[in-house]
Amino acid sequence: MPFKRNVYDTAVYREPTPIQDRENPFQSMVERFDVAAEILELNPGFYEYLSRPTRVHVTSVPVMMDDGRMKVYEGYRVIHNNVLGPSKGGIRYAPDVTLNEVKALAAWMTWKCAVVDVPFGGAKGGVVCDPKAMSPDELERLTRRYTANLMDVFGPDRDIPAPDMNTNEQIMAWVLDTYSMHARRTENAVVTGKPVELGGSKGRREATGRGVMTVTLAAMDRLGLSPSECTVAVQGFGNVGSIGARLLSEQGCTITAVSDISGGYYNADGLNINEMMDYAKAHDGSLEGYPHADPITNEELLTLDVDVLVPAAKEDQITESVARATQAKIIAEGANGPTTPAADPILREKGVLVVPDILANAGGVTVSYFEWVQDRQGYFWTLDRVNRRLDRIMRRAFDRVYETAQEHDVSLRIGAYVMAIRKVADALQMRGIYA
Ligand code: GLU
Numbered sequence: 001m002p003f004k005r006n007v008y009d010t011a012v013y014r015e016p017t018p019i020q021d022r023e024n025p026f027q028s029m030v031e032r033f034d035v036a037a038e039i040l041e042l043n044p045g046f047y048e049y050l051s052r053p054t055r056v057h058v059t060s061v062p063v064m065m066d067d068g069r070m071k072v073y074e075g076y077r078v079i080h081n082n083v084l085g086p087s088k089g090g091i092r093y094a095p096d097v098t099l100n101e102v103k104a105l106a107a108w109m110t111w112k113c114a115v116v117d118v119p120f121g122g123a124k125g126g127v128v129c130d131p132k133a134m135s136p137d138e139l140e141r142l143t144r145r146y147t148a149n150l151m152d153v154f155g156p157d158r159d160i161p162a163p164d165m166n167t168n169e170q171i172m173a174w175v176l177d178t179y180s181m182h183a184r185r186t187e188n189a190v191v192t193g194k195p196v197e198l199g200g201s202k203g204r205r206e207a208t209g210r211g212v213m214t215v216t217l218a219a220m221d222r223l224g225l226s227p228s229e230c231t232v233a234v235q236g237f238g239n240v241g242s243i244g245a246r247l248l249s250e251q252g253c254t255i256t257a258v259s260d261i262s263g264g265y266y267n268a269d270g271l272n273i274n275e276m277m278d279y280a281k282a283h284d285g286s287l288e289g290y291p292h293a294d295p296i297t298n299e300e301l302l303t304l305d306v307d308v309l310v311p312a313a314k315e316d317q318i319t320e321s322v323a324r325a326t327q328a329k330i331i332a333e334g335a336n337g338p339t340t341p342a343a344d345p346i347l348r349e350k351g352v353l354v355v356p357d358i359l360a361n362a363g364g365v366t367v368s369y370f371e372w373v374q375d376r377q378g379y380f381w382t383l384d385r386v387n388r389r390l391d392r393i394m395r396r397a398f399d400r401v402y403e404t405a406q407e408h409d410v411s412l413r414i415g416a417y418v419m420a421i422r423k424v425a426d427a428l429q430m431r432g433i434y435a
Helices: 025-040 044-050 099-115 136-149 169-183 205-222 239-250 272-283 298-302 319-323 343-350 363-377 383-408 414-433
Strands: 012-014 055-064 071-079 088-092 119-126 159-163 230-234 254-260 263-266 292-298 308-311 330-332 353-355
Touching: 025 099, 025 414, 044 263, 044 414, 055 099, 071 088, 071 099, 088 099, 088 136, 088 169, 088 363, 099 119, 099 363, 099 414, 119 136, 119 159, 136 169, 136 254, 159 169, 159 363, 205 239, 205 308, 205 330, 205 353, 205 363, 205 383, 230 239, 239 254, 239 308, 254 272, 254 292, 254 298, 263 298, 298 319, 319 330, 319 343, 343 353, 353 414, 363 383, 383 414
Parallel strands: 012 071, 088 119, 088 159, 230 254, 230 308, 308 330, 330 353
Antiparallel strands: 055 071, 071 119, 254 263, 263 292
């Protein structure tokens, strides 16, 4: 049905805003931050400043729906910090996104950028909506209005969005266009993860999964394992999970299980990831009904007898009970915040090598940085150049985190926080506090 503005039907309805957070992801971030801050003997003023966001934007996003009625969505953009440079981070669309979650994700972006040494601060955006229940036209109007509302926040030198859960290249193209219309010039460096035709970078789409692959191989090296003797289970079959699984299988690993929203899929002989990606593409993004695998539950997938577990879905999946039952030797966190703070010591006690989110999934923002550099130079790199530089950065970051962890006798997660907080705190010290 064509879009028609029905001026007589002005009913306004809101998406239900979640009142109660499940776990509080921001608290999960702060608990790890506290441990690292203590190791660093962080000055209390810096502690206060770095443990909370610099700015929080909450905005109402009115959208005319295809049926002519208006809906008002709640949108967020949190700038955690911009000491190292303009703030950077994705925008997620999900029915259950909360402000606390976006605050945590924004802080994780600050630490992530510092771990891989890209000159950005951290931010994150979110809109409480169910993108699966919306038409492409409705999603376009939502995206454009959200962008227009945040016109003074975004900018290539201020705050640069990117894709995250349920957002993609097309949505970034709408952000670019809306921002550019208001700015009266085409400003392609205002957003990353956009189509290559609009100044996107080659390799950006695969970058997070590729980074997961690189750090997983680095972790295997440390444990003396070779990819061809490793089995892998991947939770989540979105951009990160599917590409991470495909690249690990190309390296010789046997992927015995993957899952998506429709459930888990297991094959002891190894799944054909390319075939599964084609299947999902042909079935509205879902693996439902995929024939060459046995069904398993989410819990079963997380506790399977595999060498490597890649949680690449959402927060708080590896709980205390999962941590106790898991059989993996390596956990590479493709998702942000997949492990609860209470699960951390259990995994460490068991000797599981956990490659933390702020390192493992930093490949995405690293190539976002490359994209931003290319846009600003107006000079675009080959895929080979992007991938080589990404691999080098991820390897180096892994080694530095590993050494920092050893030096302080802590987990890789705390090692990564120590490295990141030290870097941001040093920069803050040099800049000083403006008063
Ligand atoms: N949303 C991605 C993340 O969580 C990418 C962010 C970016 O490229 O700015 O790391």
